[in-house]
Amino acid sequence: xxxxxxxxxxxxxTLAQLADVATRAERVALMADGHLxxxxxxxxVAAYRNKASVVGVGFxxxxxxxxxxxxxxxxxxxxxxxxxxxxxxxxxxSFGVGRTNLADDxxxxxxLFQDPAWDAIxxxxxxxxxxxxxxxxxxxxxxxxxxxxVFVDTSGILxxxxxxxxxxxxxxxxxxxxxxxxxxxxxxxxxxxxxxxDLATPIGDAYWSLMELxxxxxxxxxxxxxxxxxxxxxxxxRRLVHxxxxxxxxETHDGEAFVVVRKGATPAFPGQQGFVGGSMGDDxxxxxxxxxGRSRDAMYSTVHGAGRxxxxxxxxxxxxxxxxxxxVTGRDESSKIxxxxxxxxxxxxxxxxxxxxxxxxxxxYRRLPDVLAxxxxxxxxxxxxxxxxxxxxxxxxxxxxKD
Numbered sequence: 001x002x003x004x005x006x007x008x009x010x011x012x013x014t015l016a017q018l019a020d021v022a023t024r025a026e027r028v029a030l031m032a033d034g035h036l037x038x039x040x041x042x043x044x045v046a047a048y049r050n051k052a053s054v055v056g057v058g059f060x061x062x063x064x065x066x067x068x069x070x071x072x073x074x075x076x077x078x079x080x081x082x083x084x085x086x087x088x089x090x091x092x093x094s095f096g097v098g099r100t101n102l103a104d105d106x107x108x109x110x111x112l113f114q115d116p117a118w119d120a121i122x123x124x125x126x127x128x129x130x131x132x133x134x135x136x137x138x139x140x141x142x143x144x145x146x147x148x149x150v151f152v153d154t155s156g157i158l159x160x161x162x163x164x165x166x167x168x169x170x171x172x173x174x175x176x177x178x179x180x181x182x183x184x185x186x187x188x189x190x191x192x193x194x195x196x197x198d199l200a201t202p203i204g205d206a207y208w209s210l211m212e213l214x215x216x217x218x219x220x221x222x223x224x225x226x227x228x229x230x231x232x233x234x235x236x237x238r239r240l241v242h243x244x245x246x247x248x249x250x251e252t253h254d255g256e257a258f259v260v261v262r263k264g265a266t267p268a269f270p271g272q273q274g275f276v277g278g279s280m281g282d283d284x285x286x287x288x289x290x291x292x293g294r295s296r297d298a299m300y301s302t303v304h305g306a307g308r309x310x311x312x313x314x315x316x317x318x319x320x321x322x323x324x325x326x327x328v329t330g331r332d333e334s335s336k337i338x339x340x341x342x343x344x345x346x347x348x349x350x351x352x353x354x355x356x357x358x359x360x361x362x363x364x365y366r367r368l369p370d371v372l373a374x375x376x377x378x379x380x381x382x383x384x385x386x387x388x389x390x391x392x393x394x395x396x397x398x399x400x401x402k403d
Contacts, residue, residue, distance in 0.1 A: 005297040008032030008374035010041075017041040021056070024048075024196065026258060029298045031265050032374035033307025033366060038192040042264035042308075045301045049258065052207060052248045054181060054195040056261035059174045061211055062218035063165030064244035065266075065304070067151075067275035067286065067385070068226045070159065070235035074152040074388070082150070082352055086389045088232050089148055090354040093225055094140040095393035106139030110220050117213040120206035121176070122186050134169040134217060139224045142167060143393030145305075145360055148229060149277070151284060151385035159385050160229045161284060162222050163277055165246060166214035173214055177207045199259065208248075215247060241275045241286055243267060245304035253299050260299055268295065268302040268379050276372075278306045280353060280390045281345045281362035285372065286383035294377035302378045306368040310337070312359040337361045351387050357395035 004022050006015075006029070013036050021039070022028045025046040034043030039055040046056055077085070113135060121127040141148060146164040153159060166173075179188040180203055181195030197204035219242065230237055248261045266274040268289030277284045289300055314320060318331040342361035346353055358364075372381065 002027050005029040005294075007294075007298070007378075008034070008371060010034050011036075014041045014043075018044055021046050024194065026256075027253070027299065029265075029301060031298070031301065031303045031307075032371040033264070033303040033305055035308045036311075037263060039194050040261070040263050043303065044261075044263050045265050045299055046261045046263075047251075047253065047258035047299060048196065048261070050199050051196045052199060052204065052211070052259055053261050054174055054177050054197065054207065055192055056263050057174065057211060057248050058246045058263055059171045060165040060246055061170030061174055061214040062244045063163075063170075063246040064218060064222065064242070065161065065163050065275040065277060066219075066222040066226050066240065066242040067159055067161040067284075068230055068237050068241075069153075069157060069239040070230055070233065071238050072158040072233055072235040074156050074158055077158070077388075082388055085150065085233060086352045086354045086391060089150075089229055089389070089391045092232060093148055093228065093391070095143055095146075095355065095391075096140065106224055107220060108135040108138060110138070112213065112216045112220060115213055115216075117209040120209045121173075122180075126176075126186055130169060130172050133172070134167070137167040137169070138217065138221050139228075140164075140167060140221070141225060141393070146392065147277075147280070147356075148225060148391045149284070149387050150229070150233070150389035151387055153383050153385055158233065158235065158388075160226045160233070161275060161277065161385065162226045162229075164218075164222065164225075166218040167221070169217050170214040173207075173210045177203070177210075211248065215244060218244065241273045243272075243274045251299070254296070258299075260301075262301055264304045265301045266304045267300060268298075269300040270295070272300075273382070274302070274379075276303055276305060276368070278368035278387075279362040279365040280356055280360055280387065280392070281349045281351055282306065282365070282368050282387075284385040284387070285368070285381045286385070287372075287379040288382050290378065290380055292377045298378055300378075302375050303371050306365040307371055308364055309366055310359075310364040315359040315361065315364040316357075337363045346390075349387070352389045354389075354391045355394040356390065356392040360392060 031043040318336040
């Protein structure tokens with residue numbers, strides 16, 4: 001095991017999670033947008049020898065970002081046009097559990113639904129139920145920090161960006177193998193804990209097949225949603241940048257073969273482009289990986305976003321006050337984020353928001369330029385994207401797979 005590689009500054013709990021992961025992994029790194037997660041911190045990267053970490057990949061398997069550069073110019077869209085576009089996205093794209101809005105042409109006949117990997121799900125009834133859930137949810141965005149955005153770059157070109165993952169399919173796969181890996185049955189609810197699956201075993205091979213299936217599902221969903229929005233705008237696709245940031249890959253680093261788990265971290269091999277979002281009121285970027293000593297230390301990984309500085313409950317109710325044992329004893333209500341604070345920020349940036357709650361306000365996040373500066377030896381910023389329209393699930397949308 002090598003020493004952890006850390007970018008940026010982090011609170012003690014996040015560093016403690018990374019140190020715990022390092023006791024089992026061959027190599028670990030933490031990106032500058034890191035924060036507390038389940039067992040493995042968000043922003044964490046861990047390399048194993050022919051093993052995959054179920055909670056490392058996480059419950060939202062293959063969560064990621066896709067961005068499409070269009071052939072449209074912001075100068076051709078008035079403020080009223082953008083308001084109409086925001087309303088159209090909200091009315092057309094489904095946020096939450098199932099397809100509920102106008103768009104009913106998501107590709108439920110995609111070849112991935114005939115993939116032999118479905119047979120790795122134990123039990124005919126389980127397979128049928130998950131297949132049906134997946135077909136119904138393909139092309140839905142979810143809630144929480146998942147979004148559909150319209151941006152303008154520094155040349156005045158419009159982009160569409162989306163962020164979400166494999167929805168209930170990935171969540172059920174992760175939950176199922178977490179149960180199986182702890183000796184329980186598929187469908188049993190078990191506590192989040194480390195489960196390392198040897199890929200040379202039947203259970204590890206089955207998990208890998210289904211994780212990759214969830215990856216193809218997430219790619220299909222994100223690309224369909226982004227292209228649907230481009231069509232709503234009356235534009236055409238000129239360029240696509242697309243990447244997972246909750247996934248595992250078989251890679252070679254310094255001549256050694258590893259399974260590299262990235263949990264909230266973007267692959268950034270030399271020349272590889274990635275789309276990294278900020279918050280609803282901040283710029284996003286298109287980056288490309290570079291070759292450097294720090295890049296190699298990071299296993300060619302970089303940030304996936306700005307990174308939270310406040311948890312959801314802290315944002316809504318004020319920061320938690322804790323005693324010496326860490327038990328929450330109350331809330332500092334003066335630190336909570338109000339709708340007025342959120343709206344003032346967005347008004348100052350000129351962002352049109354549909355949906356979204358205060359736990360996704362810009363004040364709950366780091367500033368993206370700060371985390372990018374901490375990663376400057378691993379990436380180059382090649383496009384800066386300023387948000388014009390942000391569409392997210394409303395605060396009342398029910399979604400158990402939101403993060």
